[in-house]
Amino acid sequence: MASISFKDCSVVINSVDLSDRVRSAVLTFEIEAQEVTAMGGNRSFIGGIQNNTCEVTLLQDFASNETEATVFSLVGTQTTVVVKPTSSAVGATNPSYTLTAAYLTNHTPINAGEPGAVGEVTLTFTGGTLAKATS
């Protein structure tokens, strides 16, 4: 029985590998619960539609090919985000999660909360369809 410590999480946004900029990645797969409780019964639910989110925090970098240049034009659009536990090849112990048609509402290019703060960008992709692959 293995445990995992995330040290090499892979994040690809719009086909651009930003893994070496990643501070954190949180992918949430949700299927909305739809209540179908009838009179005389207990609470009962069936699965509705997917309501996924992927929150990624990246180190900010204004150079070409880097964080800001990659992300800025994606605001207000749908894109594809692929997340893996590690940068190794996809496999049973390193599945890939592909969120297609995920919408990026906003982006904070300047996030200087206090003197000396590390520049970071937190992106929240919402919606879309999540698929898991192990090969």
Place this chain on the structure above:
Amino acid sequence: MSDMSQYKVTSRRLVGHKEGDLVSKSDLGDANIEALLSGGHIAEVGSKSSKKHEAKEEVL
């Protein structure tokens, strides 16, 4: 930007392609090409005919 457009990969970050590769829209799948262009990951090099022309120039 037509489906015939060709792009030169100008970034080490584009998954599945090396810097300097020539790719078409279909090679980029469902990626947002405008965002890749503005991010400096690819640069438009023109239609297939201009690519052919460039190749000819390189040979010369």
